[in-house]
Amino acid sequence: MQRVILTTGGTGGHVFPALAVAASIQEKFPQCEILFLGGQGPEGDMVKRADITFKDLPAKGVMGGGLKRIFGSFWIFKALAYAIKEIVSFKPDVIIGFGGYAGFSPVLAGWMLGVPTAIHEQNSIPGISNRILGKVVKTVFASFEDTKGFFSPDKVDVVGNPVRKEIIDFASKAKERSILVFGGSQGAQAINDAIIEALPLLKLEDINMRHQTGKTDFERVKSEYKKATVNALAVSPFIYDMSAAYAEAQLVICRAGASTIFEIAAAGKPAIFIPYPHATHDHQTGNAQHLEKIGAAIVIPQNELTGKKLAQQILNLLCDDETLDKMAHQALKFARPEAAASIVNGLEVIIRMKKTGGLA
Structure with a gap:
């Protein structure tokens, strides 16, 4: 493997898996060039921080409407021409897309040019992009x-x-009565509001935030x-060292994007998921339910979220080491x-x- 194109964009949830694959390629093929x-x-800064060559292309989000909606958008032709160039x-020897509207044109262009x-x-x-x-x-x-048959079984x-x-390799003992709160790479106002409402109750129980x-x-x-009067130094717009943040927490409160749930599982952390209700096809609820069903997480729908309810769930779990241990074990199994x-x-x-x- 000498040259590879990785493509995606939009949020950290799409970019971080691509960067994990880039690191694995570099480990196995140190001389491989990655574009x-x-x-x-935000993907440009994330990729450049990983010291990988990045080039942007015009792209806009599309939800619903299938081929007609996508190819009825002017940007797709501009992005396709850029990708072909x-x-x-x-x-490249191969092109792989990791979802998101920004990854559509390069994969389609690669197929058109006969690249695997x-x-x-x-x-x-x-x-819709990946379905097409x-x-x-x-x-x-x-x-x-793929239980609903979105893709041909022989391809999956x-x-x-x-x-x-x-995140996989980081190992350290969690701090007592400690929680990690985040709403994805761009934050989540609903979660922020609930935590603000919960602060007085969490402060009374001396919870580390x-x-x-x-x-x-x-x-x-x-x-x-x-x-x-809660330690404001624990608040930041973005956490760059997520491996340490996961390691220090006994419990994680967050959205339920796929990258998030698999990171939490890899870190072996119990979680309270608050799925983003407006995600495409409500996929975050489906993601969260996978861990809830095996006893690794609790799910609170956003329309049922209050500061009091969230505080009660947090305090109940942090006072129950046996349940936390079982949830952590199930997370690691997942x-x-x-x-x-x-x-x-x-x-x-x-x-x-x-x-x-063979066919590409």
């Missing part, structure tokens, strides 16, 4: 079993969701912590720490198929 094609969102110049292509579908219910791409790529790597390889190696608010809500949340390496192995297979005369 990351993404959108004009980059692929012809870079000459694959996608990774991280959620239990795929979005699933018809043309050679392999669909999936986090969950269930590998789990790739998790950053530092670490809270990622998202950039737009940071100043407001920090101010509320100060008003409640984890797929080998997911990134499995994807790299799968990419090798479709490259070999191309070289030996």
Whole structure:
């Protein structure tokens, strides 16, 4: 494997699995060149921080409407032309997309040019981009079993969701009565509001907090912590060292994107999930229910969320070491720490198929 294009964008939830696969490629093939094609969102900074070449392309989100909606958008033709230009110049052995609207054009362009292509579908219910791409790529790597038949069964390889190696490898004892709160890479106002309401109750029980608010809500949340005389130094707009943050927490309160639930599982942490109700096809609820069903998590729908209810759940769990231990054990059983390496192995297979005369 000499040259690979990875493509996705929009949120950290899409980008982090791609970076985990990039790290696995670099570990197995140190001389391999990696090009990351993404959108004009936060992925550029994330990828550059990982010291990977990044180029952006025009892209906009599309939900529903299928082929007509996508190809009725002007940006798709501009992005497709740009992707073709980059692929012809870079000459990749393989292209893999990790979902999101920014990853659509490069995978489609690669297929059009005869380059071996694959996608990774991280959620239990795929979005429109991956549903379309699933018809043309050679392999669909999936986090969950495709029980509803969105993809051709002979293409699906269930590998789990790739998790950053530092989260898998980081090991330290959690702080007593400690929680980690976050709403994804961009924050979640509903979770922030519930925690603010819960602060007086959590303070009474001397709960240690670490809270990622998202950039737009940071100043407001920090101010509320100060008003409640709770340590505001524990509040930040973004946590870069998530491995340490997971390790220090006894319990995690967060959304339920696929990257999040697989990271929590890999870290062996009990969780309270508050799925984002407006996610495409409500996939976060489906994601969260996988861990709830095996006893690794509790799910609170956002329309039932209050500060009091959240505080009660937090305090009940932190006072019950036996339940926390059982939840942590079930989380680790769900984890797929080998997911990134499995994807790299799968990419090798479709490259070999191309070289030996198989279809890309």
